[in-house]
Amino acid sequence: MDEYVPPRYTIELWHRGKTKVADITRLCQDLDWSMTRNGVESLDFNMSMPDWEEKCRRIGENPNTILKPWVSDIRVKRNGEYLFGAVVVEANRNLNADNARVLVQCDGYLNLIDARYLNGRWKGIEATDVAWGIIQEVQNRPNGDVGITRGGRQYRTGVRRDRMDDWEDINAKDALVSLTNLQDGKFDFRFTYDRKFETFQTLGNERPDVTVHYPDDGLGIGAIRMELPQSGANLYNNIIGKASGMGEETIRYSAEDVPSQQEFILREKVQLYNSIKNLSTLAGHCEADVAVMSRLVDLPRVTVRGTQFDLNNIGVGDRIVVEQNKYSSCPLSGYYRIEQISVKVDENMSEEITLTLDNYDL
Incomplete structure (x- = not known):
């Protein structure tokens, strides 16, 4: 077996996504990032305040100018390929005598x-x-x-x-x-x-070559752990949509999922769509909401090691195979879409990767 080589991360600081200011890879610690399908990326890291100020002195930049919320971007590379970019939302200075640090939080561009x-x-x-x-x-x-x-x-x-x-x-x-x-x-x-x-049409690809097993049987990618939450706290199978208008002029639409009502119980929710003024638009949103809300929230989370899971080759939206056959009361078997990837990177560049999965509509 080939010796594992840890991934090489590169963290770049940019001005408004247009001008590269500095490579700050060596300064970044406790790297923590996530990507979500049709959602917002996140990125957190911190830097030693003395090292950050020294870096700015060497490149001739003001630290309060080049790291500023809604002005500065961070771009993340893994093994020489860009994964994503994000805009700085917070740059907090945590000052103390022994370990002054800059704590940086970033959001993906959807939040712009x-x-x-x-x-x-x-x-x-x-x-x-x-x-x-x-x-x-x-x-x-x-x-x-x-x-x-x-x-x-x-x-x-x-x-x-x-x-x-x-x-x-x-x-x-x-x-x-x-x-x-x-x-x-x-x-x-x-x-x-x-x-x-x-x-x-759909992010990602069908990946029969990527199989995650729990417990680890040595045949594919071994899961460190699996979480199988199942909640009905936010299950609603009759969405009563109310749009614009007052009194009898209020536009209303009711979307029901009868099989869900029969399997569970009738659970109703009034949704306000104050900006909508058209019945057909209201109906579309109510039907979309009931399709999602009328089922149990059942999104398995699988944690794997970066030694087995190449993030330059597998991404959000990919449909991978997941198998769990140790506990019969919570079986997982078949294709699941990766809805979110969350990654923690330690000082040795070792990755712990948590995948949030869903098989709805597959």
């Missing part, structure tokens, strides 16, 4: 449009074009450009959307994510490390 609200109108527009239109609309405002461009990978759902008055003053991030969940014309999206927006 989180504190933005829509006034745009779309009629008969391809769903993924509406998604890009959301980003364009919020970037076209004075001081609103966050440097997101449209990437070369774009999927066409064939479904045209109408979003007229329905999206007045709706959160741009919520609107974008909600488009991916509708029952017709589903799609996935991602932001590349350099702030490009791309869309896909």
Whole structure:
């Protein structure tokens, strides 16, 4: 067997995603990152304050200027390939006599449009074009450009959307994510490390060559541990949607999952969609919500070692094989989609990787 070589991480500091300022790899400790399908990446690390100030002195930069929330980007490479980029949200100085540190927290680029609200109108527009239109609309405002461009990978759902008055003053991030969940014309999206927006029919690929076993039987990738949570706390099988209007003029729609009601019990939830002014749009959102909420939250988490799991080769959205046959009361067998990857990297560059999985709609 070939000797295992730990991965080589590179952490780069950029200014607004456009200009590389410094390689800060040697300064970063306790690296902790995650990627989520149609969600927000996260990145946490810390640096010694004396080492950080010395680094800035050597490159002739002001430490308070080059590491600033919503201005600075961090790009992460693994074995020479970019994994993702993120924007700094917090840069906290923790000062004490023995171990003064800079604690850095970053969010993925989806959160660049989180504190933005829509006034745009779309009629008969391809769903993924509406998604890009959301980003364009919020970037076209004075001081609103966050440097997101449209990437070369774009999927066409064939479904045209109408979003007229329905999206007045709706959160741009919520609107974008909600488009991916509708029952017709589903799609996935991602932001590349350099702030490009791309869309896909489904992120990832089917990977029959990747099999995770618990317990470790030496035949594939051995799981350190598995967690199989199962919760009905947020199970609802009748979504009563209420849109705009007052009293009898309020637009209402009820979406039910009768098989779920029969298997469990009737559980109702009133959802307010104050920005929606069209019955068909309300119906689409209610049906999408009940499809997800009417089942138990059952997302297995599997933790594996980086020695067996190559993150440059396996990513979010991939469908891998998972087998658990030790405990008959909680069997896992078959394909599962990787919904989230969370990674802790120690001082030796050893990785502990936790995969959040789902087999819904596979």
